[in-house]
Amino acid sequence: MARRAPQRAEVVSTERITPQMIRVVLSGPGGAPLAVDPAGNTDAYVKVILPRPGSGVVEPFDVEEVKARIPAEDWPVMRTYTIRWFDAETGQAALDFVVHGGEGIAGPWAERVQPGDQVQLAGPGGAYAPDPEADWHLLVGDESALPAIATALEAMPEGAKVHAFIEVADPAEEQTLLTSAHAQVRWIHRSEATGGPGEDLVRAVTDLEFPPGRVHAFVHGDAMTVKELRSWLRFTKGVPKEDLSISGYWRRGNNDEQWRAAKKKWNAEVEAEELARAAS
Ligand SMILES: Cc1cc2nc3c(=O)[nH]c(=O)nc-3n(C[C@H](O)[C@H](O)[C@H](O)COP(=O)(O)OP(=O)(O)OC[C@H]3O[C@@H](n4cnc5c(N)ncnc54)[C@H](O)[C@@H]3O)c2cc1C
Numbered sequence: 001m002a003r004r005a006p007q008r009a010e011v012v013s014t015e016r017i018t019p020q021m022i023r024v025v026l027s028g029p030g031g032a033p034l035a036v037d038p039a040g041n042t043d044a045y046v047k048v049i050l051p052r053p054g055s056g057v058v059e060p061f062d063v064e065e066v067k068a069r070i071p072a073e074d075w076p077v078m079r080t081y082t083i084r085w086f087d088a089e090t091g092q093a094a095l096d097f098v099v100h101g102g103e104g105i106a107g108p109w110a111e112r113v114q115p116g117d118q119v120q121l122a123g124p125g126g127a128y129a130p131d132p133e134a135d136w137h138l139l140v141g142d143e144s145a146l147p148a149i150a151t152a153l154e155a156m157p158e159g160a161k162v163h164a165f166i167e168v169a170d171p172a173e174e175q176t177l178l179t180s181a182h183a184q185v186r187w188i189h190r191s192e193a194t195g196g197p198g199e200d201l202v203r204a205v206t207d208l209e210f211p212p213g214r215v216h217a218f219v220h221g222d223a224m225t226v227k228e229l230r231s232w233l234r235f236t237k238g239v240p241k242e243d244l245s246i247s248g249y250w251r252r253g254n255n256d257e258q259w260r261a262a263k264k265k266w267n268a269e270v271e272a273e274e275l276a277r278a279a280s
Contacts, residue, residue, distance in 0.1 A: 006049055006063060006120040009034055011113050012092055018173045021143065022097045022110040023084065026119070033091020034121070038083050041126030042152040043218070043245065047078040048095070049120040050105050059118040079106035079256055080249070082147040083124060096147040104255065128218055128245040129155065135213025136161035137181075140205055140229060142198075142221035143168055144249045146175065152218060156181035163208060167201040167221070197252065198225030206232055216243050223248025223259070227270060235277055 009026040017023050028034045038044030051057035055074035057066055067075055081095040097110035113119075130137050130152055137160060139149045146166055154177075156162055162183035167190055168174060174187045188201045202225060217239060219229050226248045233239040233246070248266070251259040 006122045011117045025094045027092045036093050036124045042155050043128040043148040044083045044124045044126035046121040046123040051076045084147040098143045131216040134216035136211045138217040139164040140219040145220040153179040219246040220249050223251040
């Protein structure tokens, strides 16, 4: 299948919604609509194409022309961001960026962009929406998965039963979440004192007394945490793979290129471990 060319976008506005989360609202060039309809997926995402700092590449650029001209280590990078909302009337979309210190390319980009700045997007992709047939829903993640969790909560119908566990740095990172569902949301504050990132989140989730019936689970965020929860959900709780949307959105100590390069092998190792466990 032919690869769709990236689409051009323009920054409409930016807003610091919490100390470490910046919302960037995008339109097409000159306010035209973007073609990023999430098609019902609450985890819909785009790949944001960003120049590497110091590479001399600036918008507007043509990705293929740049790749033909400069060494690979200077090529623009792609970073994946959830579509927090898409307004079908205006064709505008919002992406929420975690700013994790001064590190990385996308976080600092979100901090410095201004209305009118240009950027290119690939996608959208997406694969999860809460299953209306499920008896209850489990939503788990860190800040990187918070946009998808918030979007899923908004899409849940009245009466849906939801347990959500969200790990953030501290109380200032909590957001107001809107939902018609019967949702119990637990905010977990990251703490080195109790074992470091992910530890309290895993503890809180594994302490949950599972409600009866079939669960549909969405678990994303730091790969190490996700791996632990995947194993627990599959083997301790017997949740079938088909009822799990689960993956590492990023991995501590890896930038996105490193994580994407390692992800296939990592996933194969997790699968192999699970098969061995299932056979024993
Ligand atoms: C389908 C999908 C949807 C995603 N949606 C979102 C989203 O809506 N919002 C969002 O913020 N992220 C989201 N992510 C995660 C995001 O793509 C990664 O966090 C990405 O690595 C950030 O790029 P960067 O250039 O800021 O940092 P990188 O250059 O990739 O990494 C630099 C350093 O920062 C660390 N790092 C990366 N991400 C984080 C983090 N979240 N917290 C702490 N340290 C980090 C890395 O381990 C590395 O050490 C999503 C990922 C996927 C696969």
